[in-house]
Amino acid sequence: MKRNIIAIAIILALFGCNAEKKDYASTDKGSMADTTATVELPAEKIIKTADMRFRVKDVQNTKEQLSKTIKAEGGTVAEFSIESSIQETDKVKQSTDSLKEITSYRTQGYLVAKVPSEKLDEFTNTIAKIAVFVDNQSMKMDDQSIAYLSNKLKAQNRVDAIEKINKVASKKSTNVESSLYIKDDYVDRRIENMQIDSRVKFSTITLNFYQDNTVKTMIVANDNLYDYRPAFINRLWLGIVNGWTIFKEIIIAISNLWMLILVGIAIFFTIKHFIRKNKLAMDEATKNMIDQARQ
Known part of the structure; x- marks a missing residue:
């Protein structure tokens, strides 16, 4: 039972x-x-980016004009740079102490701007009017609607998960670590969507512009030291004076060696005496041999 x-x-x-x-x-x-x-699809999240390369009359003036136009359209300049590269240079003698420097250089400008997306087409048309001619231009449209919706739903899931964890909150480290991880991921999703909203609202346009090679002349100091030497007559006279100075120094040097000079003279006369003595002896011997031969 x-x-x-x-x-x-x-x-x-x-x-x-x-x-x-x-x-x-x-x-x-x-x-x-x-x-x-x-689930409802969000409004279209279209990110627009554009690139342009064009030729202008003056890079510096164009940069200033572009900055004013961007500001007037409600945009901002994110980055810009101007660079000049020397193509060729030469120096021609102008006078003894000056040269005429002739330089050919090329100037290029680079600018990255953020403009309101609804004014991007109008802005590119304005640039086309500023340019002498446009080398190339392009625009890219990237739809981030699905990615935006995915981040939004995942963020909401994180909120729900955090609420459930809080209901059964405990002091166990696993629950704390899980909650922190979920919160960090929730923040990342929100930040990504904020970045998408910002890029949708403001389009990024990259501008590369340049001008024709410019030739500039300027007077510079002559860096050839040979040209600074005195004239020939002056240099000849200076050479004579310098030679006389050297001759005097040689005489002074010899005067310091008078003992050696005396010893040398003594040796000379001694050698000369022995040579003469030997010569006389040889002459006498030769004479005796001749006399014997005659007898």
Whole structure:
């Protein structure tokens, strides 16, 4: 009898658990169906970017004019630079201490601007009027509507998850770490959507512009030191004076060596005496040989 009661209790418990699982599953399906049914596509999130390369009369004036136009359209300049590269240079002698420097250089400008998206076409038309001619221009449209919706739904899911974690809040480290991770991910999704909104509102346009090669002349100092030497007559006279100075220095140097000079003279006369003596002896011997031969 006891065994039958226990078996009936187990069967009832199993049926109860199955029923709870079916109710929970149906509830989840219903909530997912409700979520799917309430999803609405956001307004179009079209990001526009444009590029232009064009030739102008003067790069600096064009940069100033573009800045004014961008400001008038409600945009901002994000980045700009102007660079001049020397193509060729030469120096021609102008006078003894000056040269005429002739330089050919090329100037280019680079500017990145953010303008309201609805005024992008109007802005590009204005640039085309400023340019001497346009080398190329392009525009790209990127639809971020789906990515925006994905971030929005995921952010909402994070909010729901955080609320559920808070309801069963505990001091366990796993719950705290999960909550922090979910919150950080929620912030990332919100930031991404804010960036998309900003890029949709303001389009980015990159401008590359240049002008014809410019030739500029200017007078500069002569850096050739040879040209600064005195004239020939002056240099000749200076050479004579310098030679006389060197000669005097040699005489002074010799005067410091008078002992050596005396020794040298003594050696010279000694050698000369022995040479003369040997010559006389040889002459006398030769004379005796001749006399003997005659006899």
